[in-house]
Every structure is written in C-alpha cells, then in structure tokens.
Amino acid sequence: MTTPFRADRLQHINCFSEMCMGEAHDARLFNTNLRLAKQWGSKLLKLLTFSDFRCKKLLFKTKMSLLGKKTLCVIxxxxxxxxxxxxxxxxSHLGxxxxxxxxxxxxxxxxxxxxxxxxxATDVSVSVLPLDLSNVSKELYHTALNGAIEKTCTVRFDLALLIQNAATVGPVDLRALQLRNVDLVRDYFDLNVTSFIIFNxxxxxxxxxxxAKERMAVNISSxxxxxxxxxxxxxxxGKAARDAFYRCFAAEETGIRVLNFNxxxxxxxxxxxxxxxxxxTEIKEWSKDGMxxxxxxxxxxxxxxxxxxxxxNDFESGAFRTVDNHTLVFRFED
Known part of the structure; x- marks a missing residue:
C-alpha cells in the first residue's frame, strides 16, 4: 500500500529537485526547501527518480560532519x-x-x-570498562555502562556514539556439517549477535x-x-545477522544514524x-597471501x-559502507 504524501511536502521536494538540477537560484528558498527535504529524506529518496541523481548526492553531502562534537563514545x-x-x-577528532x-x-x-x-587528545577523557560481553545480561550491561556514564559528570552531549566492534571468528577448523555441538553454536551467537542486540x-x-542531541550506532561489519x-x-x-538487525533498527529509529562499516x-x-x-586450503592460501x-x-x-x-557523513542510515566509500543499500521497490 502506498503511503499518502502531503502535496505541500511534495512541492518543497520538487522545488529542491529543480534547484539541484540548476533550474532555480534563490538562496533563501533553496535553504528552506533543503531543510524540509532533509526532514522528509526517507520519503524523498523513494520519490526521486534515477534522473535526480545530483539531487540525491547533494542531499547526502549537506549533512554535517559527525566529528568535532562533544561526544560520548563507547567502543x-x-x-x-x-x-x-x-x-x-x-x-583526536572529538570535541x-x-x-x-x-x-x-x-x-x-x-x-x-x-x-x-x-x-x-588532552581535552578528551577516557575510561575503561572490563566487561565480558559473552555473559549476556541486560541488567549486567545496564549496571556497568550506567556506572561508567555517570562518571562523566556531563548532563548532555552533542553526540552519543556506539561502535560495536567486539566479535570472534568461530570454529573455522570445522566444516559447516560438523557443527553439531549445540552449546558451541549457541555460545557463538550469544557473544556475536545476542549481546550485540542487547548492548545496543x-x-x-x-x-x-x-x-544527546544526536545519536549514532556503528557495526564493524565484514x-x-x-x-x-x-x-x-x-x-x-553472525555478521549478516548484525547487519540485518541494524538495517531494521535504522528503518524504525529514524532519529538515530546507523552504519554497517566494512x-x-x-x-x-x-x-x-x-x-x-x-x-x-583455499582460505589458508588467501589469508597467507594477503598478509x-x-x-x-x-x-x-x-x-x-x-x-x-x-x-x-554522506551514507544512508542503515547502509553497508566499505572503506572505499561504496554502499550496498537494501530496499524494497514498488
């Protein structure tokens, strides 16, 4: 079912598109339509055609840098x-x-x-939190993280940034058909997926x-x-599950920037x-050659x-972004 979209919003988006294509030059009107277009960004992207590529590109490029802000960052x-x-x-890039x-x-x-x-960075404070994430517990995570946050003595941050990097490779000595140990498989997903979701x-x-004024979640993907x-x-x-969770998370929580970084x-x-x-043998040779x-x-x-x-900061929230700035975006098309 197509969601109704108000005519006044569509008018602003059309104006913004025209300006991006070089058909309008009023700076004040441009900024007004840009602000409103960004506010309705998710619907804008669905309405724009492939011919509006420059419009899409400009919309993403106008986002402010996430660096230089007073940030609470958890890694x-x-x-x-x-x-x-x-x-x-x-x-050294934080505010x-x-x-x-x-x-x-x-x-x-x-x-x-x-x-x-x-x-x-002498103007940034750093604390350590020894925590075994394989011991999945909402209460444990909450108590530990809340205690660490309270020590910052800051009432409000510009940005709250979570970078989820912790992961393990699993039993690569076994073939897929040899994975018959229930505890081994369960423990792997507890650490690499369940804890990822609960900690998030x-x-x-x-x-x-x-x-925080802005919030962001990052999954170090693969x-x-x-x-x-x-x-x-x-x-x-495990990595695919984390990516999928963050794509859904981004779709639901539009006020939080989400990135799957490969x-x-x-x-x-x-x-x-x-x-x-x-x-x-194939993976062993590939690994040895690369190193x-x-x-x-x-x-x-x-x-x-x-x-x-x-x-x-030019990625679509929930996207899978590579180090070469290539993006893989999953979206259903009408």
Whole structure:
C-alpha cells in the first residue's frame, strides 16, 4: 500500500529537485526547501527518480560532519586490532569535553590503550570498562555502562556514539556439517549477535534523546556477510545477522544514524587465527597471501577510513559502507 504524501511536502521536494538540477537560484528558498527535504529524506529518496541523481548526492553531502562534537563514545572490542586503532585515531577528532569508554575483557590491555589515547587528545577523557560481553545480561550491561556514564559528570552531549566492534571468528577448523555441538553454536551467537542486540538497546535506553542531541550506532561489519567462504560459516552468519538487525533498527529509529562499516580484509590477530586454524586450503592460501604481500589493510588504515566516513557523513542510515566509500543499500521497490 502506498503511503499518502502531503502535496505541500511534495512541492518543497520538487522545488529542491529543480534547484539541484540548476533550474532555480534563490538562496533563501533553496535553504528552506533543503531543510524540509532533509526532514522528509526517507520519503524523498523513494520519490526521486534515477534522473535526480545530483539531487540525491547533494542531499547526502549537506549533512554535517559527525566529528568535532562533544561526544560520548563507547567502543567494544577496544583492547586490540581494529577497535584499538579506531580509538587512537578517533580520539583526536572529538570535541572538547568528550568522553570515550573502552570495553573489552582484558583490563591491562585496555589501560594501555587508554594511556596512548590520552597522549593524543588532552581535552578528551577516557575510561575503561572490563566487561565480558559473552555473559549476556541486560541488567549486567545496564549496571556497568550506567556506572561508567555517570562518571562523566556531563548532563548532555552533542553526540552519543556506539561502535560495536567486539566479535570472534568461530570454529573455522570445522566444516559447516560438523557443527553439531549445540552449546558451541549457541555460545557463538550469544557473544556475536545476542549481546550485540542487547548492548545496543541498553546503550540507547541510557543515551536517549535528552542525553544527546544526536545519536549514532556503528557495526564493524565484514564482506563475509555477503560472500560464500568455506570455514567462515558462523562468522558470516553472525555478521549478516548484525547487519540485518541494524538495517531494521535504522528503518524504525529514524532519529538515530546507523552504519554497517566494512573494513575489508585486515591484518589482525583474528586474521592470523583464521590462517592457523581454518580447515580450508583455499582460505589458508588467501589469508597467507594477503598478509605476506601486504594486500590486506592495516588496522591504522582502516581507522583512518572510518574517521573519514564520519567526517563525510554522506551514507544512508542503515547502509553497508566499505572503506572505499561504496554502499550496498537494501530496499524494497514498488
């Protein structure tokens, strides 16, 4: 069923489209129609035809950067790899009086990341929260996160940013048909999917619209979500589930920016684990070649691309965005 769309709104959108195509030049009218068009952005995108590509492009490009704001940023899996690199790159791009909460199981490693992060941004505070996300509990997550947030002593932030990076690769030594251990499969999805959903919802219950002017959720995704890769069965399924959840989340919560960010193949401890344990000769050779020949990205390069993505802020909420700024968008067409 087609949702009715008010004529006055359509008029503003048509005016905006004309201006983007170079048919109108009144700056004040342009800004008025741009503001209203952005307000109704989701419906605008459905109404615009492919010939209005420049209009779409301008609409996304006019979004403000997500950097430089007073931000509460929570990063899971922050003790090493991509999570650590994002922390160290992002911290210097946050606004004064921002606060970063680092989450992982290894407190010693978190403390080391904290020290390094503080050396890069003296006007930002950093705290560590040792937390085992595999112990899925709404009450545990709420108590731990609320305690960490209360220590910031800030009544309201410009941006509440959740970066969900924590993940495991799963039993890559087994073939898909060998996954008969119920506890193994259940535990994998508890850590990589169930905890992802529950922690997301606890975060946004604590960081509501009164807590921050803007809110954003990021899932560090993977191309494995949409590829057929032997031995990466649970990993691919878990990443695909997280992506799908965030697409639905973005569709429902239009006031929250949502991003599925794909870093691509990266040289990390997880990549080494894949190489050492995979049962697949094909994957082992691919992994070895990528690490040996430096065709896989470094964590630092990924972090730089991620920060650039937040700076550009030109993605559609819920989109799957790659480090090369390519976007995969899922949408039903009439």
């Amino acid at each position: 899971t899996g922050a003790s090493r790899g991509i999570g650590k690199a994002i922390t160290l790159k992002l911290v 004064p009086k921002s606060h970063v909460i680092l989450i992982a199981r290894d407190q010693k490693a978190l403390e080391s990341v904290k020290v390094e992060a503080l050396s890069k 919802n606890v975060f946004f219950a604590l960081c509501d619209e009164h807590f 191309g494995a979500s949409y590829a057929s890769l032997p031995s990466l069965h649970l990993y691919s399924a 870093p691509g193949p990266v040289t990390t401890d997880m990549q080494m684990e894949i190489y050492e344990k995979t049962h697949s 040996d020949n430096s065709t896989f990205a470094t964590c630092e390069a990924v972090a730089e691309k991620f920060v650039d993505c937040l700076e550009r």
